[in-house]
Amino acid sequence: MASWDERFRAGEYPTDPDPSPVLEAYADETDGGRALDIACGTGRNAVFLAEQGYEVDALDRSVEGLRITESNAASRGVDDRVNLIQADATAFEYPADRYDVVTISFYRLLDRLSDVKAALRSDGLFFYQHHLRSDPPATVGPSTDRHRFGANELLRACLDLTVLYYEESSESREGELSATVELVGRNSHGDAQSYPETR
Template structure:
């Protein structure tokens, strides 16, 4: 889906996604000291705002102007702020070695484009900083619930870890289960989770 398509999806007054941060983002990052962060594919800003509430200085990057406006609104309502950056991540090139954290949550594009974003994220993080990716795992369509069904836009934790290995020490790379409540009951989604420390 292109930026116009996402703008249309986000256009309603309510949130498309929950206001709370992703469970794995919260679990992995809650103990980190605040610094400067970039949230790539930030959407409506639930993770960016959560970080900002914890003292982080956050750049929220997305190509949907509608989503970024919602992120700004959510931050203001919670008494904090995020800096929004409208950019197509396939062309994004952040500043080098300035962030303490780069977060990528549920970015799903063909693998060569995701790999480029992973490399850009790594170059934007300073030594000792954290890289975190959470996304729908390639095994999810067959064994999990929800998420994209196109295998061309899915990946595994191992693929992501291999892309980051030249730049970072891999701390965690695995498929994780995420409980999902829907109208027809409780399900289990399978996500890829990779956390790394920049060399």
């Protein structure tokens, strides 16, 4: 299997994709500050958050992905707000209580999820988007279910957060079936919470 550097270099993935619409909708739920984009790829969410005024740590193991992220940030004039971190997300030492926003897109990291959530400040926002197991099997994303989430698996893993948004969905695009899950949670607790208005 080709390395992520080779995949990015070969153009297998869009070099300047749009950020997640769900993340866009919820990005103003915090007052800015510092963000961490885990497995940032080519920087679609990292660059967006930097454009919203966040200081962003963009983490990925792929040097080529980080190079594209840096180029995208420079073209948008926000490279001074994007700090590139070349590291393996499964082994990275996540600093506790540091980030106002943490995002993960299309990378399975459940084994480290407790450490990732601990990196959120009080009332910090957590966004996670990933591939789902489905019937019929999705053709977009990992070739086996081992790297996909099962039904409600991500939701169960985040019940210690205040879940603001959760959706499992599928769609057909150009003959390919995609099945995904998206979650937005806030690092807050208690019986009384503030919630965003219905969108």
